[in-house]
Amino acid sequence: MKQLLIIILVIGLSFSSLAQDNGDTKTPKVGLVLSGGGAKGFAHIGVLKVIDSLGVKIDYIAGTSMGAIIGSLYASGYSGKQLDSIFKGLDFDKVISDELPRSAKTFYERDNDEKYAVNLPFDKFKVKLPSALSRGQNVFNLLSKLTLHVSDIEQFDQLPIPFFCIATNIENGEAVVLDSGNLPQAVTASGAFPSLFQPVLIDNQLLVDGGVINNYPIHEIKAKGMDVIIGVDVQDDLRDRGELTSAPDVLLQINNFRTINDMKLKSKMTDIYIHPDIKDFTVVSFSEGKKIIENGKQAALKNIENLNKLPKRETRYPTRSLSNETPTDSIKINLITIKGNKRYTRSYVIGKLKFKDDTKVSYEDFNRGVNNLIATNNFDAFTYQFKKSENKEGYDFYATLTENEITTFLKLGLHYDDLYKSAALVNLTKKRLLFDNDVASLDIILGDNVRYNFEYFIDKGFYWSIGLTSRYNQFRKNVNAELLNVDFNTFGSELNKIDIELQDQTNQLYIQTLFRKDFSLSIGAEHKRLKIKSETITVNNQNDEFLFESTDYGSVFGTLKLDMYDNKYFPKKGVYFNGDMHWYLLSSRFNTEFNPFSIVKADMGYAFSVSDKLAFNLKTEGGFKLGENSTNTLDFALGGYGNNFINNFIPFYGYDFISLTGNSYVKASASADYEIFKKHHVTLEGNWANVDNDIFDSGEWFTLPDYRGYAIGYGIDTFLGPVEAKYSYSPERSKGIWYFNIGFWF
Numbered sequence: 001m002k003q004l005l006i007i008i009l010v011i012g013l014s015f016s017s018l019a020q021d022n023g024d025t026k027t028p029k030v031g032l033v034l035s036g037g038g039a040k041g042f043a044h045i046g047v048l049k050v051i052d053s054l055g056v057k058i059d060y061i062a063g064t065s066m067g068a069i070i071g072s073l074y075a076s077g078y079s080g081k082q083l084d085s086i087f088k089g090l091d092f093d094k095v096i097s098d099e100l101p102r103s104a105k106t107f108y109e110r111d112n113d114e115k116y117a118v119n120l121p122f123d124k125f126k127v128k129l130p131s132a133l134s135r136g137q138n139v140f141n142l143l144s145k146l147t148l149h150v151s152d153i154e155q156f157d158q159l160p161i162p163f164f165c166i167a168t169n170i171e172n173g174e175a176v177v178l179d180s181g182n183l184p185q186a187v188t189a190s191g192a193f194p195s196l197f198q199p200v201l202i203d204n205q206l207l208v209d210g211g212v213i214n215n216y217p218i219h220e221i222k223a224k225g226m227d228v229i230i231g232v233d234v235q236d237d238l239r240d241r242g243e244l245t246s247a248p249d250v251l252l253q254i255n256n257f258r259t260i261n262d263m264k265l266k267s268k269m270t271d272i273y274i275h276p277d278i279k280d281f282t283v284v285s286f287s288e289g290k291k292i293i294e295n296g297k298q299a300a301l302k303n304i305e306n307l308n309k310l311p312k313r314e315t316r317y318p319t320r321s322l323s324n325e326t327p328t329d330s331i332k333i334n335l336i337t338i339k340g341n342k343r344y345t346r347s348y349v350i351g352k353l354k355f356k357d358d359t360k361v362s363y364e365d366f367n368r369g370v371n372n373l374i375a376t377n378n379f380d381a382f383t384y385q386f387k388k389s390e391n392k393e394g395y396d397f398y399a400t401l402t403e404n405e406i407t408t409f410l411k412l413g414l415h416y417d418d419l420y421k422s423a424a425l426v427n428l429t430k431k432r433l434l435f436d437n438d439v440a441s442l443d444i445i446l447g448d449n450v451r452y453n454f455e456y457f458i459d460k461g462f463y464w465s466i467g468l469t470s471r472y473n474q475f476r477k478n479v480n481a482e483l484l485n486v487d488f489n490t491f492g493s494e495l496n497k498i499d500i501e502l503q504d505q506t507n508q509l510y511i512q513t514l515f516r517k518d519f520s521l522s523i524g525a526e527h528k529r530l531k532i533k534s535e536t537i538t539v540n541n542q543n544d545e546f547l548f549e550s551t552d553y554g555s556v557f558g559t560l561k562l563d564m565y566d567n568k569y570f571p572k573k574g575v576y577f578n579g580d581m582h583w584y585l586l587s588s589r590f591n592t593e594f595n596p597f598s599i600v601k602a603d604m605g606y607a608f609s610v611s612d613k614l615a616f617n618l619k620t621e622g623g624f625k626l627g628e629n630s631t632n633t634l635d636f637a638l639g640g641y642g643n644n645f646i647n648n649f650i651p652f653y654g655y656d657f658i659s660l661t662g663n664s665y666v667k668a669s670a671s672a673d674y675e676i677f678k679k680h681h682v683t684l685e686g687n688w689a690n691v692d693n694d695i696f697d698s699g700e701w702f703t704l705p706d707y708r709g710y711a712i713g714y715g716i717d718t719f720l721g722p723v724e725a726k727y728s729y730s731p732e733r734s735k736g737i738w739y740f741n742i743g744f745w746f
Contacts, residue, residue: 167208524558669687
């Protein structure tokens, strides 16, 4: 019996020793914490490249802000090297600013965006500042595409590497752990830097950047059972007095007090603490991403001995395959579900998106459709999620809209040019004035020449839309006397130029339909009141103003327009066509010798780039009059530089405004645009023209040009619009002319 007890005791001790040995050899769980830091977060990629090269197995990832963006993609299966390639290929100015391509906007929307420098919500007679500079839509779109292969995963701990991120509840200041739901939306919320990106609504919580409260979630990841913590800290250190030289420096220092004090404790809790050298970079140093990534790599290499001791993954690199798991060019959408649309019908939303159920759509067209919807400014937010369809190849598309409750906007602009001189623009825009899909806009232009422009538009997309406009223009200028309906020999003198004041009021009612997105056809009726007077000429020694024109004209018109330029003022690619025909049927009052006539004109252009810096734009145009030539004041008049000219005034380098006149003309032009710095353009331009009466009958339109002009210019694309100075020269005149322009043309 005694021997039996001894045997049992030995066996028990053996099992106990074995159990102890097994406990000692338990594989530790490794957690990775990635802090926020804006562009400085690129350093995370350098660290991940080192971790991949060593084959370190990461069991959980926690991230805040940029750490959440990079961490979520790594958790989804991307390698550090793949993330390096992805981020190097991005234009962060466009991603962050929510800059929408021009092609995403309707013609009406383009005219608005290319006219105003400031756009402010206006409610209950108070100006309301927007919640942020950007809604973060481009960030969300990018993350949705990059995480499509895991879009059916709603619990983030089921990702290839379990993951969570931190956001801040802006209403109560509490940190929120986001570990389930829509992954792109959660990550967008974690990175919603206050004032830069608008807050994100998730589960009835209004969320902003997690870095406000918890920029380094080490406690949260330890609570997931991690044994070893790798931490990458890309936060700023405190600066000394020599570096605190401006108000922003001081405010940033104050903001960093909390996070830096937190890191004194949290860094000690981190087993492998990696703090890249990022002191020479800021949160917006996106253009220096390559250097920041390298600094992250070097910081990780300093810890290579400790990193190399960590457990290794079975495969040396993540198994994510860009080419095999995610279609890079298109996506099959089987079902579209839309929520949140109250005023705008499903057909309106689908019409803007331009893709339907059971269709295969390219990513380019998908993004274009999303941009089309966002460009309407009818929605505060647009989020969506792809879920793999059951028993069917492709995805179901679930979209949630938040309609914009603000319908009134105050818009402002500034401008100077050589014709209208200085001008300040004040605009009041009202959406949903009478219908859910209408917009009314009134421009009041104050300055040297007071003007106004009223527009009302009922947008029915690809159906026939309805528009109403009323516009008043005036300016004073020396013009070619041939443009005026008068025989100067009756005054006993011959005049080439005369100082006149021109006033033009034009009212139009039209219908418009769209072909595709960039082609529009408009048909309508127009009333024009044209008045031209001068104080230069006196009759019978009287000092009264002399009237050259004071007539009301009635006409019908049709326009066909294609506009695929990527930029109105500095195009790098695209084609353009604008054809217009006006049939003047009636006149009253002054022009007693009126006979009906038509004016037909068209211009077209083609822009293309030969490099990232150099672009060319080739244009040709022409016009002619059909019918009696009893009315000259609506003839073509070439000269000057500018956009948005009224009537048949045509810009032409080398000549002053309204210098070359005739009832028909042809013109060709070419320009080279070199972007020496971002948004700084040097241009070389030339234009050639024939203009006279009936040149298409005489054959003069096909002869060598009678008029030539060349220009060299420097322009800056600013938020106010283009700021340009051009020096032009005409061989015929042997004289140069300067043109100046500040701000959008209106």
